[in-house]
Every structure is written in structure tokens, then in C-alpha cells.
Amino acid sequence: MALFKCDACHHFQETSNDYIGKNARCPKCKENGTIFNTLSYIKEITENNISLKKKLLEIDKIKEIGTSETNDDMIKVYDPIPIDDFDIHNTDIFSQKDHYAPIIKWFKEKYIQANVNPKMMDTTGFFDEVAIYMGNNFNTIGSIVNQIRYIQNKKYDTVKISLSKNNNKEIEQILEFCKMLHHYSFIARYNFQKKDKIIYLTLQSIPKIKNFFNGLWMEWFVLIQIISFFKEKNITLPIIRGVDITFQNQDKNELDIFFINNQGEPVCIECKTGEFRQDLNKYFSLQKKLNIKKENFLLCVFGLEEEQAKGLTSMYEITLVNESTLMNHLESLF
Structure with missing residues (x-):
């Protein structure tokens, strides 16, 4: 360091x-x-x-002089250090071992083994750009993403999307999304039949692309949202994505997003879309095992109505948010 x-x-x-x-x-x-x-x-x-x-x-003429000793563990601070400007879509700052070392130390002090893949925080590819568009326009293209995921899991390579029920503005957004997917090679090709209002997508079979549509895009969206907030405040804080942890009893979990805020407090964010209710007990149990405060353990459910998120938060010892309310809550933790 x-x-x-x-x-x-x-x-x-x-x-x-x-x-x-x-x-x-x-x-x-x-x-x-x-x-x-x-x-x-x-x-x-x-x-x-x-x-x-x-x-x-x-x-x-004395042999010993009392000097103040240095405590090896004295520097345990997470105050933000403003650094030179960086491009959030093209940086490996957060993938450096020195950067996320405080998180590894936090887990170690709790006798939890944490395995980090540095590539999960490297934003030099195009996953983050596509994920941001998906998250910001989820109300319109969420069904398209779900269709792509469904067809991929069925091991087919062509998606037929009917836009007959969409208005012109929504169709424009969906076409822009398809154009972006093709530009960044997330799909092999697309064809829009304007008269019938039907889009045909030819999918890629690359495992990374499949995993992206299968849910990793939500992690990318949340990661970039947080990094953008860091940049706005001119700070860098320890943050990791997709960390595998192993407890003393050998129980294993994978955490989507984990960072330490400027108060030295851990924040954990799990991402879901579609049906999530069967996983609430799992997340509640994980929150207790990690001993993270309720407001610092978030379940971000994409497409969840805000009123429903508030109601479930009052019922469970975790905080539920959606893609629109996520950052408002996180900013309150600083």
C-alpha cells in the first residue's frame, strides 16, 4: 500500500x-x-x-530512550481519498488488490474466507455500458431481457419479439436497445419487420454473454451506479462484485456487491428480478450471519413497486429497494 x-x-x-x-x-x-x-x-x-x-x-549518555511504538493495526481507516479523474466505463482502479484489501480484512476478522476475482471489477469491457441502459430502461425492455434469458436457457438461438402492444416511444427504445446489443456483439444480428411490428434476434452462444443476460447485468448496473456516486463525490472506497465467501462451518455464499462506506461500515447488495419471495429467508439468514445492519443489507429487486418494497422492508430484517430507489438509499448511508 x-x-x-x-x-x-x-x-x-x-x-x-x-x-x-x-x-x-x-x-x-x-x-x-x-x-x-x-x-x-x-x-x-x-x-x-x-x-x-x-x-x-x-x-x-543513556542507553535506552522511550519511544512511541507503532501499532501494526493502527491504520484501519476507510476515509475516502480523492484522486485524479477516471472514466467509470474504462478503469481497473477497483480491481487492484490494494484497493479491496480492507474488505478481505473485514471478512478475515470475522473468520470468513473471501475469494475475489479482480476481473469482476474491471470495467474496461462493454458489459457495464449495456447494463446501465438495461437498468435505466427496465420498465420498457425488462420483458425483452426476460425473453432473451428464457430462450437462452432453452438452448435456442433465435428470439421472436412482438411489439404490437408497445407504443411508438417504447418501440423506439427497444430498437435502440437491439442496436446497442448488436453494436457490442451481445447478439449476432437483429431484424425488425416494421409492418408486423416483430423483431427477430439471433443470440450469441458465448458463456459470458449468457451469464450476463441470466442475471449478471444487474450486478454490473449496481456496481456502475455506486462507482458513479464515488466519482461524483471524488472518492474511492473498497468495493467488490461477485465475491465467494466461506464460513467457519464451511457454508458457502456468493455476494453480488459488497463495499465499505466512509463510516467504515459494510454494505451488502443482492440483486434479483422476477420471483424473489422464496429467497427472502435465505437473505435474512445471510444478513444475521454477517451481522450487517438492516439498512446496510439490501435486496434490489428490479421491477418491484416502491410501495411493495417499503412494506416488505417493514416485515423483514433486510431492506428492499428497486433499481430506481437504490441510490437514494445508499446515499443516505454516507
Whole structure:
């Protein structure tokens, strides 16, 4: 880890090695500071301390001088460090091991093994762009996504979509969606028969594409929404997607989105669409095992009515949101 040192208030904090030599704004006093190579900085401080100690020994002629010891676990902070601007759709900042190390440590302190695939946070591909469009227009294209998933699971490669019940604005959005899928090679081709208002899609058989439509797109949508919020606030915080965890009793779970907010509190988000009620007890049990506060354990159900989300939240020890209310709730946790 690199070391951030504020030139004004002398606040210290660990950050990623990627930012060594860069300037950053202090999360405490908002003044500028510098990010150093930790080993080089410690070496310099150590050499200065040794030199000072020798001088004191010569002056006072004593063998031991009480010095304040460094606690190895002292730096356990999650204050946001503002960094240089980055493109949320083309960055591997959040896939760096140094970045999500505090999350691994959080699980380790609870005797939980966490396995992270760094590629799950790398946004240099096109999954995130497509996922954002899907989430922002879910009311219109949600049924299209469900049809694609259904046909894929049936192992067919052609989807026939009737738009006879859609108005012109909805048809325009759906066509734009199909054009985007074809542009980014999520589908092999599409054909719109304007007279009959029917679209034919030829699907890809690539496993990553299948998994994307099978539910991973929701994780991408939530991840990018949170990263966008980080960018807006000019902060970076530890965040991971698709982490596999193993409890002491060998129970295993996969968490969709997990991050630590600027208060040092864990936040877990699970994503669902369609039928979710049979999984409520599973999520409630997971929330208890992780010992995460109710407001910090979210089940984001795409397409869920807001009133229903509020009612279920009052009934269960987890918080239910939909794709539209997700960020309003998350922002309240900062």
C-alpha cells in the first residue's frame, strides 16, 4: 500500500500503489497532500529517528530512550481519498488488490474466507455500458431481457419479439436497445419487420454473454451506479462484485456487491428480478450471519413497486429497494 500524507493537518492514510507520486485532497481538512511509496517513506523516517536517537544518546549518555511504538493495526481507516479523474466505463482502479484489501480484512476478522476475482471489477469491457441502459430502461425492455434469458436457457438461438402492444416511444427504445446489443456483439444480428411490428434476434452462444443476460447485468448496473456516486463525490472506497465467501462451518455464499462506506461500515447488495419471495429467508439468514445492519443489507429487486418494497422492508430484517430507489438509499448511508 502507498501512504497519503496531508501537508496541512498531517493526516496519514493508506491507499493504492497506483497513485504514488500524485497529489490528492485530504479527506480531513480538504488541503492538498502527497502520496508516497510507503517503504521509501518509512525508511527515511527510520533513518531520521536512528540519527536523532544517536544524538540524544551522546548528549544524555543513556542507553535506552522511550519511544512511541507503532501499532501494526493502527491504520484501519476507510476515509475516502480523492484522486485524479477516471472514466467509470474504462478503469481497473477497483480491481487492484490494494484497493479491496480492507474488505478481505473485514471478512478475515470475522473468520470468513473471501475469494475475489479482480476481473469482476474491471470495467474496461462493454458489459457495464449495456447494463446501465438495461437498468435505466427496465420498465420498457425488462420483458425483452426476460425473453432473451428464457430462450437462452432453452438452448435456442433465435428470439421472436412482438411489439404490437408497445407504443411508438417504447418501440423506439427497444430498437435502440437491439442496436446497442448488436453494436457490442451481445447478439449476432437483429431484424425488425416494421409492418408486423416483430423483431427477430439471433443470440450469441458465448458463456459470458449468457451469464450476463441470466442475471449478471444487474450486478454490473449496481456496481456502475455506486462507482458513479464515488466519482461524483471524488472518492474511492473498497468495493467488490461477485465475491465467494466461506464460513467457519464451511457454508458457502456468493455476494453480488459488497463495499465499505466512509463510516467504515459494510454494505451488502443482492440483486434479483422476477420471483424473489422464496429467497427472502435465505437473505435474512445471510444478513444475521454477517451481522450487517438492516439498512446496510439490501435486496434490489428490479421491477418491484416502491410501495411493495417499503412494506416488505417493514416485515423483514433486510431492506428492499428497486433499481430506481437504490441510490437514494445508499446515499443516505454516507
